[in-house]
Amino acid sequence: MGQAFVEILPTRLDLLRRNYLVEPKVVAIADSSGAAINPGGLDLGLAIKTKRQKGKIALYPKFGRSDISGVEVLDQVDADVAIEVTPTNVIDAEPGLSHMLKAIEMGDHLVTSNKGPFALAFSKIVDAAEKQGVELRYNGTVGGATPIVSLAKRCLAGNTVLSVRGVLNATTNYILTRMTKEDLTLERALASAQSLGIAETDPTYDIDGIDTACKIVILANAIMNRKVSYRDVEEITGISGIKREEVEEAKEKGFAIKLIGTVGDEALRVRPERVAFTSPLCVDEMLNSVILETDLAKEITIIGRGAGPTETASTILNDLIDVIRTAMVRR
């Protein structure tokens, strides 16, 4: 996803210049191998080529270094914005959490798609950002290409969100779609998803509902002002118990089985539920769909692609532009 973003960014330079009068420069890129750092700006084409061909950004010509960690990069580099896209870790949120707190400490605005730190330590990050006066955008943590957090916080700012209900995991939705459309068993649908790279070799994180649980925790905090953490999710039931017969029976009655995350009056909950084929929640394949119930606008539904490197990179870019517009454009 980081690579997808580095590929997209150069295609938006005109837009950034024209609309926001900024000329972004990437001064550092870090991965687990080390970093490439150049205060004068890295060559993004060369960065992509280095990563693709050699697998390590530390091997970037001249400016590559293998003796430095992500936190050290953030500490040493003078940047306006940090983009954190390391993989989600729901055990201790690292290394993402340390990256985020260091970036904020350094006064960098932060854009991220890393769910772990927000699912485990939402208030810690938000409070740190507020204290430092930096902007924080994390639409990429929920919904892939779908800007759910901004929709609620920015576009519906006069409304109170009363509940959230959604299909938030693309992998399980792909599997359930195959089971519904082709009458496959879970095992066969999962194998098909794995062969396409849609499901991981260890699919537990998606299949068991952990990913969906992280996302509803983030939405509960971000758009409903709940102070909850992953531990507060009352029920997390994944799709591993779903039988072909159940799916068929639901189908005959006009329903699909979907993995639904809910933030209601009280409980946060993840479990498979029947959804009518005609419901806006009944989206197929890799789509996500979320219904925000609000006090004035009532129900607002947003649907979009829930995963994929380009899709998430798109959201990182949207968020970066929002940071630029909010904090960096002088009127």
Added chain:
Amino acid sequence: MGQAFVEILPTRLDLLRRNYLVEPKVVAIADSSGAAINPGGLDLGLAIKTKRQKGKIALYPKFGRSDISGVEVLDQVDADVAIEVTPTNVIDAEPGLSHMLKAIEMGDHLVTSNKGPFALAFSKIVDAAEKQGVELRYNGTVGGATPIVSLAKRCLAGNTVLSVRGVLNATTNYILTRMTKEDLTLERALASAQSLGIAETDPTYDIDGIDTACKIVILANAIMNRKVSYRDVEEITGISGIKREEVEEAKEKGFAIKLIGTVGDEALRVRPERVAFTSPLCVDEMLNSVILETDLAKEITIIGRGAGPTETASTILNDLIDVIRTAMVRR
């Protein structure tokens, strides 16, 4: 809708104080009878009561005046934000257009739900606002409670919108839903809508697709940078020719007939089309649904209530808050 907004505003004072440190004061309210003006702030409860019981805001005690027009009010009153909610007029856009241009000329930020001026003179309004350096928000012109313009412009700012396709008129969608669900003729479904106050006594504006055409013109300008006007809509076919048999035949095949507005590669078009029951465009009753096709995020769909005083007042409020956040909150 103006009344609904005046009723909602007092319920959001805490939110405005807490989140944006502002204390809004309504210094003038105008209708076709005249205006109530008090630089110290009007009593909104009394304003509602006056309008409900006597039908004329000019009869507001002490501060009511019948000798003044909307444009004169805007000219004489010192305000930060003007909210224009007069009815849409697609002949010459008045009195809305004059109100808007006067508000902008006076340096007021502008929030509006009035489609006419934007469908007929989009660039004129936007250019004037830009020249004066005032903020302009018009989510209320399209989609009722659904913040379509902001979703595209703010939340998807890194994306280019390639096409727009949507159900944008709540009245015709209500009628088509009744025809589909209850096998009614158009005449009977329309009569039912009229008896519920959903369709006007003269329903031409909705039924003939004029309202939908205005909305796609606004979306084409606002989110696709097209320089088009109402006159540029290539086809405007309403629903008056829809026969019960057609609806039934579509239904048997799993489709509903919906009035669809499209902004494609070239043409702007309004016409009834078949939509699969399982499509996110296939929404019922008073809902609106819009699919934005974008270059990076691909298809993003938003669904929400397409009409109603509270729904549109909700959008006016969201837009007002966005103006406050953008232009009036000092960091």
